Amino acid sequence: MLTAIAWRNLWRNKLRSTVIFTSIAVGIIGAVVSDGFMSGMTDQRVNSAIANEVSDIQVHNPSFLLNGEIQYQIPHAGHTMRKIESIPQVKGVSLRMRIQAMAASANAGAGITLYGVNPAAERKVSDLYKHIIQGKYLSSKDKIPAILGQKLAHKLNLDLGDKLIVTVTDSTGTITSGAFQITGIYKTANDRFDEANVFVRKKDLSALIGYPVKSGDEIAIRLKANRQTPVVMKKLQHIFQKEINSKQIVIQSWDQIQPLLKSMIAMMNYFSYIFLVIILAALAFAIINTMLMAVMERTREIGMLMALGMNKRKIFSLIMLETIFLSVVGAVLGLIISIFIINHYATYGFELSSVARGLNYIGYSSRIFFRVNTNFYITSIILVVVVAVMSSISPALKALKLQPATAIRDIQ
Amino acid sequence: MSIIEATGIYKTYQETKVPVNALNGVDLKIEEGEFTAIVGPSGSGKTTLLNILGGLDLPTKGDILIENTNLKTLGSRQLIDFRLHNIGFVFQAYNLIPVLTAKENTEFIMELQKIPKKERSKKAMELLEAVGIADKADHKPGQLSGGQQQRVAVARALASKPRFIIADEPTANLDSRSTNELLEIMAEMNRKYHSTFIFATHDQRVMDKAHRIVTIDDGKIIGDETFEGR
Ligand SMILES: Nc1ncnc2c1ncn2[C@@H]1O[C@H](COP(=O)(O)OP(=O)(O)OP(=O)(O)O)[C@@H](O)[C@H]1O
Ligand SMILES: [Mg+2]
Numbered sequence A: 001m002l003t004a005i006a007w008r009n010l011w012r013n014k015l016r017s018t019v020i021f022t023s024i025a026v027g028i029i030g031a032v033v034s035d036g037f038m039s040g041m042t043d044q045r046v047n048s049a050i051a052n053e054v055s056d057i058q059v060h061n062p063s064f065l066l067n068g069e070i071q072y073q074i075p076h077a078g079h080t081m082r083k084i085e086s087i088p089q090v091k092g093v094s095l096r097m098r099i100q101a102m103a104a105s106a107n108a109g110a111g112i113t114l115y116g117v118n119p120a121a122e123r124k125v126s127d128l129y130k131h132i133i134q135g136k137y138l139s140s141k142d143k144i145p146a147i148l149g150q151k152l153a154h155k156l157n158l159d160l161g162d163k164l165i166v167t168v169t170d171s172t173g174t175i176t177s178g179a180f181q182i183t184g185i186y187k188t189a190n191d192r193f194d195e196a197n198v199f200v201r202k203k204d205l206s207a208l209i210g211y212p213v214k215s216g217d218e219i220a221i222r223l224k225a226n227r228q229t230p231v232v233m234k235k236l237q238h239i240f241q242k243e244i245n246s247k248q249i250v251i252q253s254w255d256q257i258q259p260l261l262k263s264m265i266a267m268m269n270y271f272s273y274i275f276l277v278i279i280l281a282a283l284a285f286a287i288i289n290t291m292l293m294a295v296m297e298r299t300r301e302i303g304m305l306m307a308l309g310m311n312k313r314k315i316f317s318l319i320m321l322e323t324i325f326l327s328v329v330g331a332v333l334g335l336i337i338s339i340f341i342i343n344h345y346a347t348y349g350f351e352l353s354s355v356a357r358g359l360n361y362i363g364y365s366s367r368i369f370f371r372v373n374t375n376f377y378i379t380s381i382i383l384v385v386v387v388a389v390m391s392s393i394s395p396a397l398k399a400l401k402l403q404p405a406t407a408i409r410d411i412q
Numbered sequence B: 001m002s003i004i005e006a007t008g009i010y011k012t013y014q015e016t017k018v019p020v021n022a023l024n025g026v027d028l029k030i031e032e033g034e035f036t037a038i039v040g041p042s043g044s045g046k047t048t049l050l051n052i053l054g055g056l057d058l059p060t061k062g063d064i065l066i067e068n069t070n071l072k073t074l075g076s077r078q079l080i081d082f083r084l085h086n087i088g089f090v091f092q093a094y095n096l097i098p099v100l101t102a103k104e105n106t107e108f109i110m111e112l113q114k115i116p117k118k119e120r121s122k123k124a125m126e127l128l129e130a131v132g133i134a135d136k137a138d139h140k141p142g143q144l145s146g147g148q149q150q151r152v153a154v155a156r157a158l159a160s161k162p163r164f165i166i167a168d169e170p171t172a173n174l175d176s177r178s179t180n181e182l183l184e185i186m187a188e189m190n191r192k193y194h195s196t197f198i199f200a201t202h203d204q205r206v207m208d209k210a211h212r213i214v215t216i217d218d219g220k221i222i223g224d225e226t227f228e229g230r
Helices: A002-009 A014-054 A062-067 A077-085 A119-125 A127-131 A150-156 A202-209 A226-239 A241-245 A259-297 A299-308 A312-348 A353-361 A374-401 A404-411 B046-053 B076-086 B102-112 B117-130 B146-159 B176-193 B204-209
Strands: A057-060 A090-104 A109-117 A132-135 A145-149 A163-169 A175-186 A197-201 A218-223 A250-253 B004-013 B020-030 B035-039 B061-066 B087-090 B164-168 B197-201 B212-217 B220-226
Touching (some): A002 A312, A014 A127, A014 A259, A014 A312, A057 A226, A077 A090, A077 A226, A090 A150, A090 A202, A109 A150, A109 A163, A119 A218, A127 A132, A175 A202, A226 A250, A259 A312, A259 A374, A299 A312, A299 A404, A299 B076, A299 B087, A299 B102, A312 A374, B004 B046, B020 B046, B035 B204, B046 B164, B087 B146, B102 B146, B117 B146, B146 B164
Parallel strands (some): A145 A175, B035 B197, B087 B164, B164 B197
Antiparallel strands (some): A057 A218, A057 A250, A145 A197, A163 A175, B004 B061, B212 B220
């Protein structure tokens, strides 16, 4: 019957309870939607970084990672590739030549990373071909084609069809230059990527620097789904145990290649929880105030309950239950509304075009698809209950201080 | 043996600027099955005495023995439990829990006493029947008249099978018809179940029904009459 009394007490002062329900609901909506937005932003950054920039897994010669010199090639690259391709979760594998270079136009220069790729294999690994905004992606038909980011094109004042001069060190250690023709300009959500990476065909690059076309210093692996990364990493480590132990190759997952991506996810999560806690702490005061008022109004009634023989533990539970109901009703309301909002923006996305320029620079696109972990919903409810229990302490203690004889006399 | 034996009861309220001596040496014995009125002018100490007899307040001096239990020896937790199992209360007004129905209110103490659901439901209906408002069992106190609310309070007090029932001016807020009805019911319960009632009153009509009238003034008993055959 305690539960019934606590629940029904909630509706005695409808206006007051409604104000609290609404505040809690709004607070929860604020916390959940902001988490949805932040997670959406992070997801997007991570997904596009994986799709366009790092792929899921990369293989290198350990020495290459240390100093980036192309002489540190992947031994038996073709054999290694075939082994990787046979793993069922793998969608595509691309053997690249990656080299630091200077790019120059008639009136400007810039340091870049030059990639020599096999266009057909690269398409399976990187989504960059989807981001061509002018011209087209690398193809086998063109004559020494190159594609570069819009940002770099602007910087070097280059257009489609113009010549791009790159300067590199060849296999003999001699500095040499070559000309490519710009056949495509891409634009991803990350301006800094667009500013620094140029893609050409591997056979053209190998001709320029004098390495065999079948060699390479980077294998990029794309999986059917990013979440399979740990499983595939395990398999690869098993398959290439010998090569790894003898320091011939090193295999890295996307979060090892760009640890910042991973820590960004963790940080966003962390912020969401801090935000939730701050909101709930503020709400706690409103809850305490409401319950203190309720206890004061019911002095006589509580005195009567004590007179009749209701013990302190039960009185305490009664007030705690009422506080929990008060809080949880608002929280559930807030969560239901939040789920609708999150689902809506998870499907249709949230347009941020007004600030998109700045966002692009730090690697975000302007449409954000919200996401909230089920964990966050569960944690919110748990935290609300914790806050309710803590908020009920002071009103409950106030009730316990009442003396039945005095409390009954008070209003009589 | 008496149910209640109060000896040398003094009560001084210290919380006020000038201490108030509400009771100044009260000796009182109550026997099982009594139907006793405590009367006296306003401020004479009736409520104070009933609170002390009912274990809601402790005397400054003196002993209350309720069937061999000296209330002084009980800790506050034990005292609450003692009240739950031994003493019934009917207050002047606002007796009932507003969010519970008449039946739930009647069952409430039985639930605290951990009486099984089936049994308490049956007992509650029986008692509501006995006080004549079984048809209002599902009404909340707000939907009942003052007299009906007091009848529910009597039913609830009886439901806990107390040793005695304390009623502080139970009819003070009632019109004469409801007063009569309530007294009739209390008297009938007294006859039927041999329940002991002690009530404070100003009301002449109430005094007329009492079997014993204890008069109190200035915190002292100044009269104690028993009326046989009432
Ligand atoms: N909590 C208290 N603090 C101080 N004085 C009190 C307190 N309760 C009662 N008194 C005083 O004790 C005296 C006895 O009060 P009590 O309420 O017992 O009288 P009563 O006979 O019940 O009066 P009434 O007929 O008006 O109900 C009064 O003088 C009253 O003012
Ligand atoms: Mg009084």
